[in-house]
Amino acid sequence: MVASTQDDGFVVFEHVQKSYDGETLVVKDLNLTIGQGEFLTMLGPSGSGKTTCLMMLAGFETATHGEIRLDGRPINTVPPHKRGIGMVFQNYALFPHMTVGENLSFPLEVRGMSRSDRERKIKRALDMVQMGAFANRRPAQLSGGQQQRIALARALVFDPQLVLMDEPLGALDKQLREHMQFEIKHLHESLGITVVYVTHDQGEALTMSDRIAVFNDGRIQQLAPPSELYERPKNSFVASFIGENNRLPGTVEEIADGRALVRLETGELIDATPVNVARKGQQTLVSIRPERVEFKPEMLPPNAHLIDAEVLEFIYMGDIFRTRLRVAGSEDFVIKSRNTLGQRVMQPGEKVRIGWAPQDARALDPL
Amino acid sequence: MADATAQIAATGTERLTTADGRPLKTALARAQARARRRAFLLVLPLLLFIVVTFIVPIGQMLHRSIHNDGFAANMPQLTQWFAETEPGTEPDETAYAALAADLKAAAEAKTIGVVGTRVNYEMAGTRSLFTSTGRKARKFEPPYRAAILEADEKWANPDLWGTMRQVSRAYSPNFFLAAVDLARDNEGNIVRAPAERRVYVMLFERTFVIAGLITFLCLLLGYPVAHLLATLPLRTSNLLMILVLLPFWTSLLVRTTSWIVLLQGQGVVNNTLVATGLISDSSRIQMIYNQAGTIIAMTHILLPFMILPLYSVMRPIPPSYVRAARSLGASSWTAFRRVYLPQTLPGIGAGALLVFILGVGYYITPALVGGASGQLISNLIAFHMQDSLNWSLAAALAAVLLGAVLILYWLYDRLVGIDNLKLG
Ligand SMILES: Nc1ncnc2c1ncn2[C@@H]1O[C@H](COP(=O)(O)OP(=O)(O)OP(=O)(O)O)[C@@H](O)[C@H]1O
Ligand SMILES: [Mg+2]
Numbered sequence: 001m002v003a004s005t006q007d008d009g010f011v012v013f014e015h016v017q018k019s020y021d022g023e024t025l026v027v028k029d030l031n032l033t034i035g036q037g038e039f040l041t042m043l044g045p046s047g048s049g050k051t052t053c054l055m056m057l058a059g060f061e062t063a064t065h066g067e068i069r070l071d072g073r074p075i076n077t078v079p080p081h082k083r084g085i086g087m088v089f090q091n092y093a094l095f096p097h098m099t100v101g102e103n104l105s106f107p108l109e110v111r112g113m114s115r116s117d118r119e120r121k122i123k124r125a126l127d128m129v130q131m132g133a134f135a136n137r138r139p140a141q142l143s144g145g146q147q148q149r150i151a152l153a154r155a156l157v158f159d160p161q162l163v164l165m166d167e168p169l170g171a172l173d174k175q176l177r178e179h180m181q182f183e184i185k186h187l188h189e190s191l192g193i194t195v196v197y198v199t200h201d202q203g204e205a206l207t208m209s210d211r212i213a214v215f216n217d218g219r220i221q222q223l224a225p226p227s228e229l230y231e232r233p234k235n236s237f238v239a240s241f242i243g244e245n246n247r248l249p250g251t252v253e254e255i256a257d258g259r260a261l262v263r264l265e266t267g268e269l270i271d272a273t274p275v276n277v278a279r280k281g282q283q284t285l286v287s288i289r290p291e292r293v294e295f296k297p298e299m300l301p302p303n304a305h306l307i308d309a310e311v312l313e314f315i316y317m318g319d320i321f322r323t324r325l326r327v328a329g330s331e332d333f334v335i336k337s338r339n340t341l342g343q344r345v346m347q348p349g350e351k352v353r354i355g356w357a358p359q360d361a362r363a364l365d366p367l
Numbered sequence: 368m369a370d371a372t373a374q375i376a377a378t379g380t381e382r383l384t385t386a387d388g389r390p391l392k393t394a395l396a397r398a399q400a401r402a403r404r405r406a407f408l409l410v411l412p413l414l415l416f417i418v419v420t421f422i423v424p425i426g427q428m429l430h431r432s433i434h435n436d437g438f439a440a441n442m443p444q445l446t447q448w449f450a451e452t453e454p455g456t457e458p459d460e461t462a463y464a465a466l467a468a469d470l471k472a473a474a475e476a477k478t479i480g481v482v483g484t485r486v487n488y489e490m491a492g493t494r495s496l497f498t499s500t501g502r503k504a505r506k507f508e509p510p511y512r513a514a515i516l517e518a519d520e521k522w523a524n525p526d527l528w529g530t531m532r533q534v535s536r537a538y539s540p541n542f543f544l545a546a547v548d549l550a551r552d553n554e555g556n557i558v559r560a561p562a563e564r565r566v567y568v569m570l571f572e573r574t575f576v577i578a579g580l581i582t583f584l585c586l587l588l589g590y591p592v593a594h595l596l597a598t599l600p601l602r603t604s605n606l607l608m609i610l611v612l613l614p615f616w617t618s619l620l621v622r623t624t625s626w627i628v629l630l631q632g633q634g635v636v637n638n639t640l641v642a643t644g645l646i647s648d649s650s651r652i653q654m655i656y657n658q659a660g661t662i663i664a665m666t667h668i669l670l671p672f673m674i675l676p677l678y679s680v681m682r683p684i685p686p687s688y689v690r691a692a693r694s695l696g697a698s699s700w701t702a703f704r705r706v707y708l709p710q711t712l713p714g715i716g717a718g719a720l721l722v723f724i725l726g727v728g729y730y731i732t733p734a735l736v737g738g739a740s741g742q743l744i745s746n747l748i749a750f751h752m753q754d755s756l757n758w759s760l761a762a763a764l765a766a767v768l769l770g771a772v773l774i775l776y777w778l779y780d781r782l783v784g785i786d787n788l789k790l791g
Contacts, residue, residue, distance in 0.1 A: 060690055080693040081702075093691035097709045106705070107695035158696065 009069070010036040010194050011057065011162065016066035018052055026052050028218040030066070034196065036161075039188050041197045043205040044215030045241070050198045053215075054164050057196065059083050070162065081110075086155035086163040086193075090170050092147045094139035100126075100150050101135035107158040125157040128187065145176045152184065156191070166198045177201075181208055202242050206230065214238050231289075235276060236364045239287040246293070246333050248286045249366065252277050260363050261305075262286055264328040271305050271358035276365045284363040290322075290336040292360040295344075295352055306355040309333070311346045321345075327354070425769075432762035436537035437485030441478040442469040449535040454555055458528050463511040466522075467504060474501035488757055489541065489550075490530045496521055529553030542763035547571075567747070567764065574744040575771070577662060578726035584666045585673040585722045586715065593677035593714070598686070611674050614667060623735045626664050630654040630736075656738030664732045669725055673718035680714030717788045720779060724772050744768060 011034040018027035027049045034040045042050040055061040057068060059080030067074050075083055095103050104125055108118040126132045129149035139147055148168060155163055168184075169177045185208050188195050199205055205212050206226040214221045214229065214237075221241075222234045233239035240247070253269065254261040260274040262284060270286065277284045294300055312331060313324040320336050323346060327333040335354065337343055346352070383391035439446045444465035458466075473479040483497030500518050507514045515522050533541060533551060544550055544557060548565040552558050559565070592611065596604045614622065629635045637651045646652065654660060688710070692702035730745035737743070744764060751761035779785065 058690075058694055060693070079699075080690070081696050081698055083694075084696070085694060087691065087694040089687045089691055091685060091687060093685070093687040095688060095692075095706055106692070106697070110695065110697045110701055154695070 009033045010038070010071055011196070012067075012069040013053070013057075014067045014069070016053075016056065016063045016068060018049070018056060018061065019064045025064075026218055027056075030218075030220065032213060032220065032223070034194060037192050037194055039185070039195045039197065039208060039210045041199060041205040041209040041212045042215055043199060043202060043212050043241075044221075045200060048215040049218045050200075050215050051166055054166050054196065054198055058085055058087055058164055084158075084160050084162075086158070086160035088151050088155045088163070088165040088168040090167045092139070092151040094147055094150055094154070096139055098138075099135065100131070100137050100139065100142070103139070103150065104135075104154050104157050107154065111158060121157055125153040128156070129153045129183070144171055145180065148172060148180060149183075152187070156187070156193075160193070162194045162196070164196050164198075167200070168197075169199075169201075169204065177204070184208065206242075214241060216241070232275075233287065233362065233364070236285050236287065236367045239362065239364055240367075244290050244334065244336075246288045246290060246327075246330075248288070248328055248330060248333075250284060250286060252280055252282045252284055252363065255280055259358050260284075262363055266328045268307050268328050269305055270307060270361065271356070272361040272363040273359050274363045277363045283366045285366050286361050286363050288356055288361045290334040293335045293354055293356050295335070295337070295354055297353065297355060300355045301357055304355050304357065306353045309352050309354050311348050311350045311352065313348060314346050316345070325352075325354070428762045429766055431759050432542050432766045433540060433759075434538050435485060435534075435542070435759045437481045438531070438534040439537045441473045441476070441482050442466075442535070445469050445531070446535040449532045454532060455553070458512075460510060460512055463515055464509070467507045467511040467515060470497075470501050471504040471507065474504050484756070485534050486527075486530060488545075488760065489534060490527065493527065493530075496527075526553060542759045543767070545760055546763040546767050567744070570742070570744045570747055571767070571771075574727055574768075577658065577665075577743065578723050578729075581662060581665050581669060581726045582673075582719050582723045584662070585670050586719060588666070589670055589673035589677055589718065590711075590715075593674045593681055596674070596678050597681035597684070608678075611671055614671060619731060622668070623664070623732070626660070626667075626736055627655060630660060630663065655736050656741070658737070658741045660736040660738065661733045661741035661743070664736050665726060665729055668732060669722045669729075672721045672725060676717035676721065677711065677714040680711050680717075684710055712783070713788055716779065716783050720776070720788070723775070727768065727772060 011032075013030045013032040016027060016030040017025055019025050030053060032040075042053060044050050052061060056063050057070075059075070059078065063076060068076060070083065070085075094100075095106070098106070101122060104122045105118050108121060113121075122135065123132065126135060129152055131146060131149050131153065134142065134146065134150070139150065142150065148171075151168070155165075165184075169180050172180060181204055184195075184197075187193075197205075197208065206229075209226055211223060211225050212229050213223045216237050222229060222238045224232075224234075229238065230243055233242060236247075239245050248262075248264055248270070250262040250264040250270070252260055252274070253263045255274055255277070258273060260272045260277065262270050262272050264270060272284075272286045297304075297306060300306075307327060309325040309327045311323060311325055315322040315324075319339055321339060321343065323335045323337070324331075325333045325335065385391055385394045445462070448462050448465045452462075470479065473482055479497055479501035480494070483494035486497065487494040496519060500515065500522070503518045507518075521527065529552070532553075533539065533555075541551065545560065546567055548560045548568045549557055550560045550564075596607055596611070599607065627634070631637070632651050632653065634655075636654065637646075640646045641648050641651065654663065684707070688706050689702050692706040693699065697705065727743075728745055729743065730749055733741050733743045734746055734749070737746070745768075748761045748764045748768075751757045751764070776785075779788075
């Protein structure tokens with residue numbers, strides 16, 4: 001359920017800037033509109049300002065400039081406890097001196113809810129995360145994954161419209177993390193809440209989100225649904241940050257009809273789709289996903305340019321093969337091919353010709 | 368190793384043995400004995416040190432509080448007579464003969480002063496009676512009763528004989544009774560001490576009230592400071608910590624002098640108040656050489672003992688707890704009361720216990736700035752140690768203090784739990 005009702009703008013950041021020390025801007029001109037019921041992920045390297053944005057939304061940091069609106073009303077001056085936003089912290093922040101039940105009861109008590117209502121809601125929330133039997137335990141008596149579920153239940157128990165999660169799965173092992181990703185996604189869909197999720201795990205971002213905002217250096221580099229982000233990155237940062245990516249530097253030789261010819265530094269010509277190059281003679285970095293490169297010319301469009309390559313390393317990984325090649329002087333050009341019928345095992349030193357469809361090679365800005 | 372595990376698995380609930388058939392428990396104990404012995408040798412020096420400097424003196428003090436043989440050791444014959452007769456027996460010629468012999472011997476051995484002092488503890492004004500009669504004891508001839516009464520007719524006083532009978536027993540609870548303003552009459556019944564001697568209960572009460580007040584003030588002042596220190600970046604907080612620890616690093620006399628300069632009648636505080644017109648020149652506030660002085664100075668001195676345990680508890684509490692509480696809808700006060708405060712309880716407990724126990728036993732500050740109304744029980748203990756030389760009473764007072772503190776400790780354990788204590 002992709003809720004791309006973005007124009008009604010449940011959460012709106014408008015020209016938001018943030019500086020902690022008055023010297024550097026940690027968040028530079030953030031504009032972001034999040035629709036009701038959307039699952040939006042903030043993805044980016046460490047220090048790119050994701051947590052800061054979340055904290056401004058939750059009310060623990062004030063925006064140095066700009067306006068944040070929640071459901072149409074500006075919340076810059078609303079204190080955190082009046083915002084009604086559920087929040088899951090990276091270290092869970094379960095109150096250690098209270099039992100699980102008391103932890104969940106806390107947000108209901110401060111809202112002055114009656115005992116029977118509280119018990120009903122607590123039970124519902126615990127059942128939701130399959131932790132019904134743990135109400136009397138202390139957080140310290142739970143495993144990491146169980147604590148995570150309780151933190152989730154506590155953030156949801158008072159029925160907030162908006163839930164913020166700051167790397168909620170960062171402390172879990174891979175298997176548990178994948179399981180929890182599924183559960184969170186499932187909860188999001190069944191409850192219809194809006195989720196703003198922070199992570200620096202791109203796999204997590206790709207599998208869970210309706211849209212992903214890629215952060216770098218205090219700016220959103222690209223805001224798009226996962227498939228678009230992966231297949232049509234708008235600049236070199238996004239291309240290299242999301243997924244594996246072969247990069248070939250060169251100069252634009254010809255550009256026409258949404259197709260560019262790029263001359264590599266070693267003189268070869270390749271095909272690409274221009275993204276942020278516009279003129280002949282511009283420096284560019286061509287980005288190609290490893291799984292989109294072909295060994296077999298018959299799989300490519302008739303006029304596609306082919307290029308010579310030499311196999312350096314061949315790694316058998318079961319379901320896929322990973323071949324590292326020397327291409328146009330670059331020694332870390334990687335091709336991933338599926339282990340299908342008739343797929344050949346290649347030897348180092350072998351000479352091959354490779355190519356790709358022009359729309360899969362994207363001519364981006366030089367880094 | 369492999370067969371051992373196999374065997375363990377095989378025997379199941381039966382007695383476990385190692386591969387060579389020895390019981391597992393014995394084998395484990397033997398394996399650990401060496402390590403334990405070595406660990407014991409390492410702590411032995413400290414153990415000896417503590418025994419010599421702490422446990423033995425405390426034991427001696429407790430012993431002294433119930434034992435004083437100043438009379439029994441130096442008046443053997445009279446002590447014998449007391450032992451053989453019923454309490455309340457009229458002293459007869461035998462008794463006076465024993466008294467005469469003991470007085471003579473004690474005067475020659477120059478221990479008559481010790482005897483007089485011991486009786487004097489229980490009955491004021493009797494020390495001189497012993498020393499003066501002792502000087503004449505060489506010339507006593509039978510009948511001794513007449514001879515002694517001729518030397519001083521105060522010897523006929525039945526109260527004196529009752530007192531002597533009591534002090535003739537080396538072990539007696541009298542010092543403890545005295546420490547709580549009680550005494551024993553001639554029949555051995557426990558009665559209240561004469562009104563002019565009832566000071567100790569009042570002083571104990573005052574000591575505990577003032578120590579409690581100081582603890583409360585330290586908590587009130589120290590809690591926000593500790594919180595500030597715990598939330599500031601480490602560099603700044605270390606710098607501020609120096610200010611907190613300053614009382615430790617300045618000499619006691621310097622500190623006391625500065626308190627006097629600040630607080631005395633013509634001191635800085637009063638002068639400022641007068642200059643700003645808040646009080647008139649004739650109604651300067653007495654802030655030193657009374658209880659106020661004791662409370663102000665001791666709060667300052669004991670504050671670090673409150674701040675340090677609080678700080679060490681607060682530092683590791685991540686800010687996300689309070690943030691979580693706030694995001695869940697709690698106002699900042701509710702978040703503090705229900706989430707932050709409970710987590711700092713171990714620090715509050717440790718700090719309060721430390722400050723209170725130190726405050727209860729504090730001696731030097733009340734002596735310097737307390738005046739008469741600011742004296743605490745320790746000042747009386749010091750007085751009995753140094754001036755009246757009634758060490759047994761001093762020991763009994765100290766033992767009562769120790770007992771009260773231990774009871775407090777026990778109460779704390781029952782109410783809060785001793786594992787809820789974090790000293791650093
Ligand atoms: N309280 C603060 N005071 C000063 N600077 C801060 C503070 N919090 C964050 N910063 C700085 O702001 C920048 C962005 O921090 P932020 O925590 O938002 O990054 P992030 O994207 O969440 O990173 P991560 O993935 O590591 O959590 C960093 O350079 C950080 O050093
Ligand atoms: Mg972060």
